[in-house]
Each structure stands twice: as C-alpha cells, then as structure tokens.
C-alpha cells in the first residue's frame with residue numbers, strides 16, 4: 001500500500017461504525033419505487049449527512065411531470081472550481097419482499113436489508129469517499145460533485161433526466177462513477193432498453209354469436225410469433241464487451257412479460273395487449289431495432305387485418321467506455337491499490353445511469369460494493385469491509401483524476 005492509501009484507510013477505519021449507523025438510517029427510509037414514496041424524507045436525511053461530513057449540499061426540486069412523492073435531487077460538492085469528477089447514485093429501492101427488510105440486520109460482517117447493495121450502501125461509500133478526499137486535501141485542482149436521484153428503479157427519466165434537461169451535467173467532467181453493486185468488477189458498459197406495449201382493438205360478441213366478433217386474442221397470438229423469433233435472433237448476437245461468464249452475451253428480448261384483455265371467458269375479447277421488454281448490447285443501434293420491431297408488428301397485424309397500436313414506454317440508449325480509456329485505467333489502478341489484485345472490466349447485464357453521462361462524452365463507470373444477483377431479492381446484503389474499501393477507492397480516484 002502507498003502512503004496515500006494508508007492515509008485514506010486511516011481516515012476511514014475509525015468511521016466504520018458511523019458508516020454502518022448511517023446505512024441503518026438510510027435503509028429505514030422506505031423509499032420503495034414503484035410507487036416512489038418517502039423520497040422527501042430520505043433526501044433531507046442525505047442532505048443533512050452531507051453537511052455533517054463537511055460537504056456542500058443542496059436539494060434540487062424536480063419540476064417535470066411525475067407521480068413520485070416529494071422527489072428531490074440531492075447534490076453535494078467537495079472541493080473547489082477546476083476539474084470535475086461526478087459521483088452518481090440513487091436513493092430509491094425496489095419494493096421489499098417483507099417489511100422487515102427496512103430494519104437493517106448485522107450478521108457475520110454482513111449488512112442485510114433493502115438497499116444495502118442497490119444502492120444505499122454505495123451512497124454511504126460515495127459520501128465517505130468524498131469526505132475523506134476533501135479532508136485529506138486530495139481533491140487537488142478540482143471538485144467532486146455528487147448527484148443522488150430518486151427514480152432509478154423506474155427508468156430515471158425524472159431524476160437524471162432533470163439533470164440532463166437543465167444542463168446540470170457538465171460535459172467537460174473527467175469521469176463519472178456510480179456506486180451500483182458491481183461486485184469486485186468495474187462496469188464500463190451497460191445495455192440499452194426498449195419497452196413496448198402492443199394493444200389490439202376488435203369487436204366483442206357473446207360465444208353464441210362468436211362469428212360476429214373480432215377476436216383480439218387471435219391477433220395477439222399471431223403478432224407475437226415474429227417477435228418471439230426476433231428475440232431468438234437477438235439472443236444469438238453476442239456483445240464484444242467482456243461479461244460475467246455466467247451471463248448471456250446476446251441482447252435480451254422478453255415478449256409477453258405482461259398480457260391481458262377480454263371481459264369474460266364466454267365473450268370474444270374486444271381488447272388485448274402484451275408487453276415487449278428488451279436489453280440491447282451497446283453495439284446495437286436502438287433506433288434501427290425499434291424500427292424493426294415496429295415493422296414486424298405492423299406487417300404481422302396487416303396479415304390478419306388486426307387493428308394494432310404500439311406504445312413505446314421506455315427508450316434508453318446503452319453506454320460504453322472502452323476499458324483502455326485513461327479514466328478507466330486510473331480507476332482500475334485505484335481498485336488494485338486498495339484490493340491488492342488486478343481489476344476486471346465487465347459489461348453490466350442491465351441498464352445503468354452511466355448512459356446520461358456517456359451520452360455527453362463523459363467516461364462513465366459502475367463500481368460499488370455488493371452483488372447484483374442478491375440486489376433485488378429477500379437476501380439483499382453488503383459486506384461491511386467492502387463498503388469501506390469502496391469508499392477508499394472513490395477517495396483515491398478523486399485524488400488521481402483531479403490532480
């Protein structure tokens with residue numbers, strides 16, 4: 001370990017209990033999304049903690065249309081004008097399996113509870129990493145700006161979208177890191193997403209007069225076929241980015257995740273609908289793939305005279321920063337300095353808020369304690385020591401990128 005990383009470790013280690021206590025209080029805020037409740041209280045707690053840690057802090061009111069309860073962007077700053085490094089995170093969590101998940105449990109060096117991994121634990125590491133960097137004078141010729149948003153679990157158009165729309169992301173930033181649960185890897189790429197709702201309109205008729213009806217269920221089944229074939233084709237197109245060897249490398253398309261329609265078992269259904277949800281590899285052109293899906297739907301509908309409408313409910317571009325980008329190499333060096341083993345780069349199988357920064361040309365990475373595979377489940381947890389190590393990585397990364 002270098003003198004510098006010793007210094008950071010010596011600053012963080014006496015604060016280990018404080019970090020656990022902060023995470024306990026964050027987990028206790030039930031910021032489930034959907035529906036997006038309790039966000040204001042959690043935002044105020046985050047603002048207060050930032051101040052306590054010596055960061056500048058402000059709550060940014062979200063002005064766009066939304067259905068969330070009191071959503072704010074919590075913005076923190078450590079350091080002075082000059083170079084700029086972003087830390088980004090979200091304080092909403094996916095719904096619990098059990099209310100007990102809002103009471104954090106400590107067992108065998110691990111912290112269990114909703115959001116411990118995804119990603120209130122990451123927020124704790126980012127805030128302490130920034131505070132360490134500031135107090136130890138590691139922010140050199142610049143500053144860390146922390147953005148904490150309230151709606152990542154439902155697409156992040158309200159929170160990160162607000163940052164983008166109001167010019168709050170400076171394209172000249174040297175890099176962005178989000179503390180999502182990447183395990184011990186660095187995520188340098190993430191998939192893009194398109195979600196569709198495909199709806200059909202027909203004519204209702206009682207079973208005794210079924211011949212007078214127009215059966216939308218039959219239309220739906222017909223239109224789903226080419227989409228299922230399309231899903232198979234996309235699954236067989238692998239990404240060039242490195243992935244966890246257990247994860248599928250193709251683009252993923254789920255046809256019929258949700259479906260519905262009809263009024264009764266003995267009536268020809270006058271309405272029917274199904275969803276299509278997809279995660280596209282960074283190499284794919286999402287506009288072209290959307291056009292392909294829409295054409296498949298329109299052509300199949302025309303074959304059976306179906307009246308169809310397609311609603312695009314989500315369109316999120318992918319993100320990808322080459323692993324050999326200097327900002328990536330610098331992060332990998334910090335990870336190695338703290339963990340004592342070489343860092344690995346991988347593509348995240350899901351979508352990441354990296355895309356909001358990547359689109360502006362900012363090198364963007366996911367790196368955080370906790371594992372993705374436990375994140376949304378009943379057994380969500382994070383390792384206490386990993387929280388501290390991750391905070392150390394963030395502090396050192398600030399030192400290197402802002403110097």
Ligand SMILES: [Zn+2]
Nearest residue numbers: 118119152180
């Ligand atoms: Zn997350």
